[in-house]
Amino acid sequence: MKRALLAIWDFVVGDDWVTAAGVVVAGAATAALQSAGVVAWWLIPVAVAVLLTRSLARHRGT
Amino acid sequence: MTGSQSALAVSVFLACTVEAVEALTIVLAVGTTRSWRSALYGVGAGVLALAVVVAALGPAVSSIPIGALRVSVGGLLLVFGLQWLRKAVLRASGLKALHDEEAIFAREAELARSGGTGASGSASATASRSPSIDGYAFAIAFKGVLLEGLEVAFIVLTFGTNQHDVGLAAAAAAVAVIVVVVAGVAVRAPLARVPENTMKFVVGVLLSSFGTFWLTEGTGAHWPGGDASLLALIPGMGLFAIALVAWLRAGAAPARVPGSPPLERVP
Numbered sequence: 001m002k003r004a005l006l007a008i009w010d011f012v013v014g015d016d017w018v019t020a021a022g023v024v025v026a027g028a029a030t031a032a033l034q035s036a037g038v039v040a041w042w043l044i045p046v047a048v049a050v051l052l053t054r055s056l057a058r059h060r061g062t
Numbered sequence: 063m064t065g066s067q068s069a070l071a072v073s074v075f076l077a078c079t080v081e082a083v084e085a086l087t088i089v090l091a092v093g094t095t096r097s098w099r100s101a102l103y104g105v106g107a108g109v110l111a112l113a114v115v116v117a118a119l120g121p122a123v124s125s126i127p128i129g130a131l132r133v134s135v136g137g138l139l140l141v142f143g144l145q146w147l148r149k150a151v152l153r154a155s156g157l158k159a160l161h162d163e164e165a166i167f168a169r170e171a172e173l174a175r176s177g178g179t180g181a182s183g184s185a186s187a188t189a190s191r192s193p194s195i196d197g198y199a200f201a202i203a204f205k206g207v208l209l210e211g212l213e214v215a216f217i218v219l220t221f222g223t224n225q226h227d228v229g230l231a232a233a234a235a236a237v238a239v240i241v242v243v244v245a246g247v248a249v250r251a252p253l254a255r256v257p258e259n260t261m262k263f264v265v266g267v268l269l270s271s272f273g274t275f276w277l278t279e280g281t282g283a284h285w286p287g288g289d290a291s292l293l294a295l296i297p298g299m300g301l302f303a304i305a306l307v308a309w310l311r312a313g314a315a316p317a318r319v320p321g322s323p324p325l326e327r328v329p
Binding site: 051 | 133138140141142144145147148151152270274277278280281282283284285286295298299302303306309310313314
């Protein structure tokens with residue numbers, strides 16, 4: 001059971017859970033802003049840029 | 063054929079062509095870089111699931127919460143896509159070995175021979191070389207075909223019902239899908255000649271772009287220009303990834319000799 005759950009986690013999330021969590025948070029924030037009447041289509045692309053840069057920044061200068 | 067019927071046929075054809083091209087792009091991407099067999103199994107399973115859903119629900123298929131489907135499919139695709147794109151950027155910048163998966167596979171095979179157990183991260187590498195199904199390629203192709211297929215069904219029902227000619231709308235949609243599938247078969251061979259790591263880079267860009275698009279649409283927000291925004295989103299994502307490669311190269315330690323071990327082990 002534990003191995004199955006780990007396999008699913010590895011398949012979906014991979015080795016960078018912060019990026020996966022960031023995608024979820026960005027989606028939820030977009031939905032919340034949109035339901036509040038704020039035009040929020042730009043939020044997820046911006047979040048993607050930030051998350052990808054953050055994920056790669058730790059490799060810069062190595 | 064009357065003017066309104068012609069307009070209906072052309073509208074449905076164009077709209078369904080867009081949806082079919084989106085599904086085709088995803089299938090070609092995972093098929094070329096991962097496993098054609100698994101991707102085609104995913105397509106078959108997606109078409110089967112779509113047929114079951116449409117047959118079971120009939121006209122009620124339009125009541126399926128497409129927003130929730132887009133959030134789940136888009137969110138997963140974006141998480142997958144960002145994993146791919148990150149590794150592709152690291153490969154292109156020289157911070158990750160170009161053929162790391164082959165090295166991982168060789169190490170895992172050696173571990174298996176010696177009775178050890180491998181790391182979880184090697185599952186995809188192993189899957190791509192074994193006769194079993196590559197779950198990644200299967201799942202991505204399945205989700206892409208099912209989601210886009212449902213959107214085609216929605217288009218046929220909404221346009222067709224509005225014009226009281228669902229049969230003509232369905233025929234136009236079928237022609238659109240056939241044209242796109244034929245085009246896909248035609249471009250498959252040229253795609254196979256694209257260097258592997260270039261293809262992986264492009265796939266990372268495509269999966270991230272489609273994931274970004276669908277997740278945004280699923281949350282209730284709408285891209286300016288609708289599906290046409292993909293024509294800006296995909297190149298934009300590609301240019302951003304290329305800029306990240308340049309940024310990493312600029313900050314990298316002295317360049318390593320080509321063919322030498324990677325500077326850093328990235329899972």
